Amino acid sequence: MPESPADTSSPADTRPAYPPPRHAMRMLAMESEQFETGDVRGWLPVSPMFTGPDGGPRIGAIGMLVDALGGMRSITAAAPEWAFTADMSLHLLPTGPIERIQTDIRVLRRGRRTLVLEAELTTDDDRPAGLALLTFAVVPRPDHLVNIVIDTSPGRRTMSRLEGDQEPPADYHRELGFIEESAGIVMVELRPEVGNTVGALHGGVHTALVDEAAVSLGRTLLGPNATTTDIHLAFMELGFTGPMRAEATLVGEPANNHLTAVVQVLDGNNRVCSYATVEVSAP
Amino acid sequence: MSDRPDPTFGSGEMRGIGMSHYLPMPVIEIGDGSAPLPTTRGSFTARPHVLDADGRLETGMLASLTDSIGGMTSGLTCLPDWIVTTNLSLRRSPDALQGPRGTGDLTINTQVMRRGRSSVVTRSTVSDSGGHDVASSWVTCAVLTPAGGPPPFTRPVRMNDHERSDDPLFELPPEQFFSLEGGGRPGEVLLHPAVHLRNPWGILHGGSVAHLLDTAARCVVAGRVDPGPTPGIIVSDLVIHYMNPGREGPIIAEASILGSRGRDILVRVTARDQGAEGRLMNAAAMTIRVL
Numbered sequence: 326m327p328e329s330p331a332d333t334s335s336p337a338d339t340r341p342a343y344p345p346p347r348h349a350m351r352m353l354a355m356e357s358e359q360f361e362t363g364d365v366r367g368w369l370p371v372s373p374m375f376t377g378p379d380g381g382p383r384i385g386a387i388g389m390l391v392d393a394l395g396g397m398r399s400i401t402a403a404a405p406e407w408a409f410t411a412d413m414s415l416h417l418l419p420t421g422p423i424e425r426i427q428t429d430i431r432v433l434r435r436g437r438r439t440l441v442l443e444a445e446l447t448t449d450d451d452r453p454a455g456l457a458l459l460t461f462a463v464v465p466r467p468d469h470l471v472n473i474v475i476d477t478s479p480g481r482r483t484m485s486r487l488e489g490d491q492e493p494p495a496d497y498h499r500e501l502g503f504i505e506e507s508a509g510i511v512m513v514e515l516r517p518e519v520g521n522t523v524g525a526l527h528g529g530v531h532t533a534l535v536d537e538a539a540v541s542l543g544r545t546l547l548g549p550n551a552t553t554t555d556i557h558l559a560f561m562e563l564g565f566t567g568p569m570r571a572e573a574t575l576v577g578e579p580a581n582n583h584l585t586a587v588v589q590v591l592d593g594n595n596r597v598c599s600y601a602t603v604e605v606s607a608p
Numbered sequence: 609m610s611d612r613p614d615p616t617f618g619s620g621e622m623r624g625i626g627m628s629h630y631l632p633m634p635v636i637e638i639g640d641g642s643a644p645l646p647t648t649r650g651s652f653t654a655r656p657h658v659l660d661a662d663g664r665l666e667t668g669m670l671a672s673l674t675d676s677i678g679g680m681t682s683g684l685t686c687l688p689d690w691i692v693t694t695n696l697s698l699r700r701s702p703d704a705l706q707g708p709r710g711t712g713d714l715t716i717n718t719q720v721m722r723r724g725r726s727s728v729v730t731r732s733t734v735s736d737s738g739g740h741d742v743a744s745s746w747v748t749c750a751v752l753t754p755a756g757g758p759p760p761f762t763r764p765v766r767m768n769d770h771e772r773s774d775d776p777l778f779e780l781p782p783e784q785f786f787s788l789e790g791g792g793r794p795g796e797v798l799l800h801p802a803v804h805l806r807n808p809w810g811i812l813h814g815g816s817v818a819h820l821l822d823t824a825a826r827c828v829v830a831g832r833v834d835p836g837p838t839p840g841i842i843v844s845d846l847v848i849h850y851m852n853p854g855r856e857g858p859i860i861a862e863a864s865i866l867g868s869r870g871r872d873i874l875v876r877v878t879a880r881d882q883g884a885e886g887r888l889m890n891a892a893a894m895t896i897r898v899l
Contacts, residue, residue, distance in 0.1 A: 411695075411748065412697075414697065417869075418866065418867040418874055433849070433851060433891050434851040436851070439694060439750065441849050453866045453867045453874075455866075456874065456893050458849055460748070460849065462726065462727065555895065557697035557699065557746070557847055559729050559746055561721060561722040576733075576742075576744045577700075577701025577703045577704055577743075578703045578740075580701075580703040583702035584701075585699050585701045585702060585744065587731075597722075600746060602697060602744050602746070604699065604844075606869070608870075
């Protein structure tokens, strides 16, 4: 769902600044550029803290890029209303080691109640790196966002990032607080660092959590180089009660170094907050 | 709402739904029909002319089945409103892409996961006659109030349990039943929206679109212009966004290859209604496994 790229709330607003200092978005140091058309381009510098066995970025971090940039694109596309991410599919191609990944987001359809976006992913040497499709539910602007003004003027800008004296983490998922309970089951406490503007689990963190649970299952069944290659994720409820838990369950049996799984993200009350199917493979 | 001719097949709630005669799947509602989030089960009986050489239903047609049962189950939770599919995801398990697993008759268990104010999400698990799970699917539908009201139902639902039509139309191979025609290059496929490919509201059935998109994706990988079987090439997962209905035709699907990962090819596919100024109907992403 759209997240404000900076704290732009009104002066009377006493809520803590969003995002907090070591928020999941800040650690990725993403950049964005908004065009006159409203379309958005963004970049994610690729860091060893979130690369997979082939040296390319893991799908969890790319999910954050796509979710954040898609959210930006939705602001102008849905205006004067608001938009929440309803689902996201993300297919990755192998990139090997790269310096950064780029995504270009465009509107496929703005309907009365839904918005469909496409995100094309490319490497820094212009190779295709994947494709994402997102659906947003278009809704009346929620009360807590009525006074928020978000800068959507054309131009390139740095998104939220760590302050100058802060060290980036060695491992992105560990910094988020992901804990593997057993093969295919990963939990995370609901802290401000993994939350969205309303305090629920951030959509991009959902993707990373699904990725981690899928890879956890894949490591057990396919070996240490298991990688999530694509995700179809439906967001259903905001997760307000922690801890959040992702559970990956096999569909059928592994074959030819591939497995298919269903991953559910449940909140502390065992409510299903998101539902995904994933493909995991090992070279 | 449509100027289409009256259907010449089917009766009652099935009148005019050609897809339900081509891919017959009796559906029953589990329980007494009072559950706020219904659960249903579909039993698909495989007939040879819709299967590939291994006896496996092509992924687009399997998506048609999960669209049908997912849509109906979503609709039950919305009565007296009804639904329209907006997004469909389907993924086959890797052990069911070749060999005997996943061939023949199929059972689809479906349940509503979420009923919101404006949308419904269902999930379906597909199993084969050996009881093995062979695919997983979820469908998102938008809630709407249809002109003329929803289809008539008696709860708990027993649906599609009708006499099979003896119309030879339903014995045709898929490329003929779906009125497909090759376009100007591999991956470009045209569908002529005949009456039997439409739903009761006169728009192109979501399952017809799924088969069209699947065909275009397989053909671009196979490098063939004419739609038809592509032995050794199968869609292992697909996501289809339904954005606008197909009404006029011909419908053109265009598939393009984005890249590969081993034997998996990532393909983007769109469908446009050429008779409606090329309006974008669908966008899809698919992975094609070259066996």
